[in-house]
Amino acid sequence: MTVILDKSVNVLFLKKNEFMAISTPMLKFLDITNFIAPGFSYAKYLAAYEVEEQKGFIPYEYITSLEKLEETSLPPREAFYSSLRNSELSQQNYDYLCQVWRDNGMRNLRDLLVWYNNKDTRPFIEALEKQCEFYKTLGLDMLKDAVSVPGLTLRYLFKTMPQNHFFxxxxxxxxxxxxELRKQIVGGPSIIxxxxxxxxxxxxxxxxxxxxQSLVGYDANSLYLWAISQDMSTEHPVRRRREKDFQPELIDKYGRLSREWLEWVADKENITIRTKFDSKEKQLGNRxxxxxxxxxxxxxxxxxxxCFFHGP
Structure with missing residues (x-):
């Protein structure tokens, strides 16, 4: 597939072969599936936010031309069969459609299509507004601050992190x-x-x-809780390479004592001290x-x- 984008598109987010978001000077197009759990259906999304109005039904495969929309009666239940999902409309849902047809005074399938499109829009907007309200309680604007849940999580992390903590x-x-770290992060299908x-x-x-072709079984209860409770690497790394006989390579070997002292003072006095290790060194005066x-x-x-390098 070839996609030709207008010059007005200034930001394009891609995930593999899918568009995550397209941004222009006037609009930003987002995909709601990037803000919900994998495998979530539209019906589950509405139920999660307690939206009473539910998705409607339409005989997709039955409507093969515009002329079909002029038919003046509801097609039989068999016409709602979906070969894509290998499923048919239940008798209960078909009876519901018959009642909708009568109650709304529908004259043809075009009226049913309009009703169906509205049922696709109104409940979705209600659920989306409730989802946005939830993120507002965390100080986040869901549709402005990120294009996916991981982005919102990162934004929330930086908003709530104490001032004297740094990455x-x-x-x-x-x-x-x-x-090298990216290459070590591997995974496969994780399905229950x-x-x-x-x-x-x-x-x-x-x-x-x-x-x-292979089976691996784990008891996943509290696995993530256990993992995040373990000691994790912090601060600048100390590298040890095979080609250098695993001798330690420090990011700033001359400033370690200085940093330890400054962090000790900050902790003792309960203050925030800006250093070159967490930001940039402060520059004072005209000089x-x-x-x-x-x-x-x-x-x-x-x-x-x-120390030797900073004087006695």
Whole structure:
């Protein structure tokens, strides 16, 4: 497929071969599926936000031309069969459609199509507004702050993180380390089946799916809670490479004592000290003199003079 975008499109978000969002100077087009759990259906989405009005029904495969829309009676229940989903309309839902046809005084299938399109729109807007209201309680604008749930999570993390906590990013010089970490993040289909499984027999995604070639069983209860409760790496990394006989490579070996002292002072005094390790060194005066630490709230400079490189 070839997609030709107008020059007015200034931002385009892609995930594999799918568009996550398209942004222009006037509008931003988002995909709601990026804000809900995988496998969620439209009906489940409405139910999750307690929307009473539900999705309607239309005989997709029966309407093969515009002339069909002029038919003056509701087609039989068999006309609502979907070969795509291999499913048919239940008798209960068909009886509901018959009542809708009578109560709304429908004259032809065109009226049913209009009703169906409205049923696709009104409940969705109601659910979307409730979802946006939930994120507002967290100080987030769902449709402006991100294009997916992971983006909202990251924004919330930075909004709620204490001022004296920082993320140490990987330097440009060590970008190969970033790529190495990305390559180590691997995964496959993680699907909850029924209790009994057998290699070569259990199918992925239904009877027409591919038979699994290996089985691994885990008790996933509290697995994520256990994982996030473990000690995790923080601050700038210390690299040890095989080609350098695993000798430690420090990001800033001359500033370690300085940093430890500044962080100790910040913790002891319950203040926030800006350093080059969490932001940039503060520059003061016309000469733009750099200082080791800067407490903006108390207008105080902290200098470390306690190692060979910083003087006695």
């Amino acid at each position: 140490s990013l990987i330097r440009e010089k060590d970008k190969d380390l970033h790529e 089946f029924h209790r009994y499984h057998e290699k070569g027999i259990t199918k992925l995604r239904g009877e027409n799916g591919k038979a699994v 733009r003199i750099r200082v080791d630490g800067w407490d903006a709230r108390n207008n105080t400079v902290y200098q470390f003079h306690g």
